[in-house]
Amino acid sequence: MSGRTPTVESTEVPGARQPSRGTAVVRQTFGYVNWTLRPNREPDAPPTRFKFRCLTEDESGKPCGTESKESENFAIARDWTFAHMQSHPTHVSYAEVVVRPWAMWRIGPTR
Structure with a gap:
């Protein structure tokens, strides 16, 4: 566009x-x-950053909303989802949040 x-x-x-x-x-x-x-891919552009947010809702319909730490490394953010689910076995729905410079x-x- x-x-x-x-x-x-x-x-x-x-x-x-x-x-x-x-x-x-x-x-x-x-x-x-x-x-x-x-997308800004110039050498001086800020790095792309990733995080995940838990979308699983409780009984009242309120989402958990807990988020991973923001990281330039996708795998670090993704691995948080497994740790979160281990602590909360019913939390299986997540949103990826990407901050990409444009x-x-x-x-x-x-x-």
């Missing part, structure tokens, strides 16, 4: 007459730029 947003570029005009003392003359160029959203990327101007 991509979208277009207006972009403004401002530059000072060298040698332009100043309209009043202390005010710079600025020329602005308006245009539309295409953007797309995709970024908007400029893909070029349009007219």
Whole structure:
């Protein structure tokens, strides 16, 4: 999915007459730029992190809600589900929670 947003570029005009003392003359160029959203896999991007949440409901319909610690290692988060079920044998329903960095990327101007 991509979208277009207006972009403004401002530059000072060298040698332009100043309209009043202390005010710079600025020329602005308006245009539309295409953007797309995709996972950020740049070297400086934050790491993807994982955790699991217990969804098993009690007799009143309230979910347990207990969560594993967040980890960059999927296996560490996943292994928590087995330890939780060992302590609570009826707790067999879980949600995976993934925190994955995404970024908007400029893909070029349009007219």
